[in-house]
Amino acid sequence: MLGLKQVHHIAIIASDYPTSKHFYCDVLGFTLQAEAYREERDSWKGDLALNGQYVIELFSFPFPPARPSRPEACGLRHLAFSVGDIDSAIAHLEKHGVKCEPVRIDPFTDKRFTFFNDPDGLPLELYQQ
The missing domain is CATH 3.10.180.10 (2,3-Dihydroxybiphenyl 1,2-Dioxygenase, domain 1)
Known part of the structure; x- marks a missing residue:
């Protein structure tokens, strides 16, 4: 048996990190547990928690491609x-x-x-x- 216990986190890539951080923290109510700028990737990474439980890894990358989500794209x-x-x-x-x-x-x-x-x-x- 593989032994999975729970979902550890969900990774989300944002096109505008400050806007998405505001949305997830100030609108939805997540808390920012940790945040780091990774200069070699020109990328931010924020660890967001919901009710004290780490849930979302919020990333930024320069010029991420759009991902189709509708109608019913695979993934x-x-x-x-x-x-x-x-x-x-x-x-x-x-x-x-x-x-x-x-x-x-x-x-x-x-x-x-x-x-x-x-x-x-x-x-x-x-x-x-």
């Missing part, structure tokens, strides 16, 4: 975050200028969810628990 489809109250979460995002899709109902769980995008168009989901 990572989206990142989903659970919330207790989807309506208040949507109101918070919209207060910060983040547009959310209309709320849908998961036909298997009857739970409510919506999608929105990070500053680079990465699809993100809110899923009410």
Whole structure:
């Protein structure tokens, strides 16, 4: 058996590091645990935590190519975050200028969810628990 225990982190490459750091930390509520500039790569790396748990490695690289995400491109489809109250979460995002899709109902769980995008168009989901 391989022995996987959990997802360690998710790596995201941002086209504008300060904008994405603001979005993930100040809008979504992640905390910056560590940050480093790697001169040899002209790249920033930030380690972001959610509720004290390391979750996202946020990178910048000069001139990263765009990644297709819609319609249903092969690869990572989206990142989903659970919330207790989807309506208040949507109101918070919209207060910060983040547009959310209309709320849908998961036909298997009857739970409510919506999608929105990070500053680079990465699809993100809110899923009410």
